[in-house]
Amino acid sequence: MVPQMIIEARDVGVELGGGPVLRGVDLRAGRGDIVAVVGENGAGKSTLLRCLAGLQPGVSGKVGVFDRPPVDEPAFWRDVALVGDEPAWYPGLTVREHLELMPAVHAAARMEVGTALETFGLAGRGDMAPLSLSTGQRQRLSLAMALIRPSRLLLLDEPERGLDPAFRSRLAACLTEYAAEGGTVVMATHDLRLVEVTRARSVTLEAA
Amino acid sequence: MKTWSDRYSAVVGAAVAVALLVPASSAVVTSLAQQVDPSRMGAGIALVALAFAGYLALARAFGPVATSAADAAWLLLSPLPRRGVLRRTVGILLAISLLGGLALAVGLLSALGVRDQLTLRLLTAVVLGVSATIGGMAMAVLAQASQAWDSWLLGTIIFVMALAVLAAVLGSGLWRPLPAAVAGVPASVGSAIAVVSAIAAAVLARRAWAALERVPAHRVLAASTRTGQVATATVLLDPSALTWIAEDEHWRGRGLRSRPWPPRLHGPLVLAWPDWRRLARRPGRSALLLASATLPALAARAGGGLTTFALVLIAAGTLAAAAACTTAARRDGDDPSLARLSGVGTRPALAARTLLPALAGGGWLGVALAGLVAAGALSEGPWWLFGPAAAPALAAGALRMARRRPIDHSMPIIPILGGAVPMGPVVWALTGADVAALGCAPVLMALSTQPPALGPYLVAQALAGTGVAAVFLLRRRVR
Incomplete structure (x- = not known):
C-alpha cells in the first residue's frame, strides 16, 4: 500500500564545525503536496534538502521518507529526483541525448522527449552540447531531466536559479501538474512568486 | 623591481x-x-x-x-x-x-x-x-x-x-x-x-x-x-583536472547530431553507452590511439630489443587506452548527480561500463604485442592472445583509476635517501595501476622472461585477469 505521508521530519538538527546549522525543524509532506522551504541565506534550506535526500551526515532528530530513513542508494533514487547544483554533464552527449537517457534508463517517462524540449524551451538546442548552453538553459535542462523521469518525490534546491521570469511561470505549471499526478515537491527557494503561483505550503527557516 | x-x-x-x-x-x-x-x-x-x-x-x-x-x-x-x-x-x-x-x-x-x-x-x-x-x-x-x-x-x-x-x-x-x-x-x-x-x-x-x-x-x-x-x-597537483579542461574544451560549441539510444539497451547498459558514443564521435582520437599501439615496436626496433623504455610504453599505453574509455565513470565519480537521477547502483553501472575499456585496453595490448613480434623483439608465438586475456584486469584498473579521489595532500611525507616522497601523489598515481598490475602479473612475467612455451602463462593471465575483475566488481564497497 502506498503511504499517504511521504516525508515526516521531526526535530531535525545539524551541526557543522561546532555550530548549529539546523535546529528543531519539523516538516511533513503528503502525496500531491508542494512545500516551499524559505528563509534568508544561511538559514539551512539546502542542508534540510540534503537531510531529506540522505546526503547529510551527522543529522539529529528523525527523518523519514517513504516511512524509512533516506539513504543514498539506487532504490531510494528510483523514487526521488534531486536537482541541486548544476551536474557535470557526460562529455560528447547532446541536450536531447541527455534527456533521452532518463526514459531509457528508467524504462518509462512522464512525457515525450520532444515535448520536454518544447516545454523547457530547449527545442532549438537539442543538438548542442550542454556546455554550449547559457546558465539558465542548463538549469532548464537539469529540471527537464528530473521531470521527464518517473518519480514520487522531487527535491529542488533553488530551482529558479538563472531562469527568466517567463520560464518561472512555466516551471510553476510543471510543478503543479507533477503534484496533481500525485507527486510530492519540496523546494528550497527565494522566489516568493513561485511559491504563490504553485500554491505551495511555506516552511520558513530561521538562521540557527 | x-x-x-x-x-x-x-x-x-x-x-x-x-x-x-x-x-x-x-x-x-x-x-x-x-x-x-x-x-x-x-x-x-x-x-x-x-x-x-x-x-x-x-x-x-x-x-x-x-x-x-x-x-x-x-x-x-x-x-x-x-x-x-x-x-x-x-x-x-x-x-x-x-x-x-x-x-x-x-x-x-x-x-x-x-x-x-x-x-x-x-x-x-x-x-x-x-x-x-x-x-x-x-x-x-x-x-x-x-x-x-x-x-x-x-x-x-x-x-x-x-x-x-x-x-x-x-x-x-x-x-x-x-x-x-x-x-x-x-x-x-x-x-x-x-x-x-x-x-x-x-x-x-x-x-x-x-x-x-x-x-x-x-x-x-x-x-x-x-x-x-x-x-x-x-599548482594544485590535480592532474585529472587537465583532462577535463581538454575534454570540455573539445565539446564546447561543437555542432553535434543527436542519435536515438539503441532500443534494446535498458538499465545499467544505458549508462555505459555514452562512452561508446563519445568514442564514435572522436574518430581521429580513436585512430590515433590505435596507431599509438605501434610505438612499443618502434621503440624496441630503435633500441635494438625489448628495452625498459619499450616495456614502459607497453604498460603506460595499455592502461591509457583503457582509461580513455572510462569518461562517464569518471564524471559520475567526480559528481554523482546524474548517476542519482538515473537510479542505477554503482556496481551494476561499473559492470556495464567494463566492456569498452576491456576492448580498448585488451585490443591495444594485443596489437602492441603483435607489433613487437613483427619487429623481432619477441619470439614467435601467439603473444597477441595476452591482450584479450588481460582485458578484464585492465578494465578493472581503468575503472578504479576513473573513480579515485583527488590527491590527499594531508598524507605523510616519507623521508628517503636523497629526498622526501609525499605519499598523497604516490597513492593517487598508484590507484588503478595497482589493480591492473596485479591482474596483468602473468603477462609482465612473460615479457621479462620470454619463455619458450606461452600456454601456461596465457592460462594464468586469463585466470588472473578474470579473478581481479571479479573481485573488483563484487567486493562490498566499490571504489
Missing part, C-alpha cells in the same frame, strides 16, 4: 643548474659517439618525428601566445603596444623552443649515430633541432593570428606524422639503405642544410614577431584562460 636578493638567488640557481647539467650533458654527448645499426635507424627517426609532431600539436593546442590572467584582463585590452605586453611570453616561448630543439638534436643523433667529426655533427644537429622548434613555434604564433597559417601548421603536423609512419614502415624494409645514406651524409652537406634551415627559421620568427601586433585579443585571451587553468591544475 628586482632586489639584490632576487639577483643573488637567480645567479646561485643558474650556477647549481650548470653544475648539475654539465656532467649529465657530457655523458650524453659521449654516448652519442657511436655507430647505429642501419636496421634501427628508421624506427629512431620515426620516434624523433613523432616527438616533433607532438611538440607542434601542443603549441597549436595551447595558443601558444598566452599571458597571465592579470595581464590578459588589464593590459591586453589596453592601448599599450601588444609586443611590449607579450615580451615575457615571447621569452618563455623561445626558452621552450631552445630546450625542445636540444632534445630533438640529441634524439636525432641517437637515432642516426655519429661515425666521425662529433663536434661538427653535434653542432649541425643542434642548429637543425633548434631551427625546427623555433620555426615550428613561429608557425604556431602565425597560426594564432591567421587562419591560413593555421592550415599550414596543420598540414605540417600531418606531413611530419606521415614522415614518421614512412620512416617506421620503410626504414626496415627494402628502403633500409635510405636512413643509412642520411646518416652517411658528409658533415659539410649537413652543415649547409642546417644553415638553410636556420635562415628559414629566422624568417619565420621575424614574421611571427611582426604578427604579434595582429593576433586578435580574443584568441590570446582564450589561450590565456586555457594556460591559466592548466597552471592552476598543476
Whole structure:
C-alpha cells in the first residue's frame, strides 16, 4: 500500500564545525503536496534538502521518507529526483541525448522527449552540447531531466536559479501538474512568486 | 623591481643548474659517439618525428601566445603596444623552443649515430633541432593570428606524422639503405642544410614577431584562460583536472547530431553507452590511439630489443587506452548527480561500463604485442592472445583509476635517501595501476622472461585477469 505521508521530519538538527546549522525543524509532506522551504541565506534550506535526500551526515532528530530513513542508494533514487547544483554533464552527449537517457534508463517517462524540449524551451538546442548552453538553459535542462523521469518525490534546491521570469511561470505549471499526478515537491527557494503561483505550503527557516 | 636578493638567488640557481647539467650533458654527448645499426635507424627517426609532431600539436593546442590572467584582463585590452605586453611570453616561448630543439638534436643523433667529426655533427644537429622548434613555434604564433597559417601548421603536423609512419614502415624494409645514406651524409652537406634551415627559421620568427601586433585579443585571451587553468591544475597537483579542461574544451560549441539510444539497451547498459558514443564521435582520437599501439615496436626496433623504455610504453599505453574509455565513470565519480537521477547502483553501472575499456585496453595490448613480434623483439608465438586475456584486469584498473579521489595532500611525507616522497601523489598515481598490475602479473612475467612455451602463462593471465575483475566488481564497497 502506498503511504499517504511521504516525508515526516521531526526535530531535525545539524551541526557543522561546532555550530548549529539546523535546529528543531519539523516538516511533513503528503502525496500531491508542494512545500516551499524559505528563509534568508544561511538559514539551512539546502542542508534540510540534503537531510531529506540522505546526503547529510551527522543529522539529529528523525527523518523519514517513504516511512524509512533516506539513504543514498539506487532504490531510494528510483523514487526521488534531486536537482541541486548544476551536474557535470557526460562529455560528447547532446541536450536531447541527455534527456533521452532518463526514459531509457528508467524504462518509462512522464512525457515525450520532444515535448520536454518544447516545454523547457530547449527545442532549438537539442543538438548542442550542454556546455554550449547559457546558465539558465542548463538549469532548464537539469529540471527537464528530473521531470521527464518517473518519480514520487522531487527535491529542488533553488530551482529558479538563472531562469527568466517567463520560464518561472512555466516551471510553476510543471510543478503543479507533477503534484496533481500525485507527486510530492519540496523546494528550497527565494522566489516568493513561485511559491504563490504553485500554491505551495511555506516552511520558513530561521538562521540557527 | 628586482632586489639584490632576487639577483643573488637567480645567479646561485643558474650556477647549481650548470653544475648539475654539465656532467649529465657530457655523458650524453659521449654516448652519442657511436655507430647505429642501419636496421634501427628508421624506427629512431620515426620516434624523433613523432616527438616533433607532438611538440607542434601542443603549441597549436595551447595558443601558444598566452599571458597571465592579470595581464590578459588589464593590459591586453589596453592601448599599450601588444609586443611590449607579450615580451615575457615571447621569452618563455623561445626558452621552450631552445630546450625542445636540444632534445630533438640529441634524439636525432641517437637515432642516426655519429661515425666521425662529433663536434661538427653535434653542432649541425643542434642548429637543425633548434631551427625546427623555433620555426615550428613561429608557425604556431602565425597560426594564432591567421587562419591560413593555421592550415599550414596543420598540414605540417600531418606531413611530419606521415614522415614518421614512412620512416617506421620503410626504414626496415627494402628502403633500409635510405636512413643509412642520411646518416652517411658528409658533415659539410649537413652543415649547409642546417644553415638553410636556420635562415628559414629566422624568417619565420621575424614574421611571427611582426604578427604579434595582429593576433586578435580574443584568441590570446582564450589561450590565456586555457594556460591559466592548466597552471592552476598543476599548482594544485590535480592532474585529472587537465583532462577535463581538454575534454570540455573539445565539446564546447561543437555542432553535434543527436542519435536515438539503441532500443534494446535498458538499465545499467544505458549508462555505459555514452562512452561508446563519445568514442564514435572522436574518430581521429580513436585512430590515433590505435596507431599509438605501434610505438612499443618502434621503440624496441630503435633500441635494438625489448628495452625498459619499450616495456614502459607497453604498460603506460595499455592502461591509457583503457582509461580513455572510462569518461562517464569518471564524471559520475567526480559528481554523482546524474548517476542519482538515473537510479542505477554503482556496481551494476561499473559492470556495464567494463566492456569498452576491456576492448580498448585488451585490443591495444594485443596489437602492441603483435607489433613487437613483427619487429623481432619477441619470439614467435601467439603473444597477441595476452591482450584479450588481460582485458578484464585492465578494465578493472581503468575503472578504479576513473573513480579515485583527488590527491590527499594531508598524507605523510616519507623521508628517503636523497629526498622526501609525499605519499598523497604516490597513492593517487598508484590507484588503478595497482589493480591492473596485479591482474596483468602473468603477462609482465612473460615479457621479462620470454619463455619458450606461452600456454601456461596465457592460462594464468586469463585466470588472473578474470579473478581481479571479479573481485573488483563484487567486493562490498566499490571504489
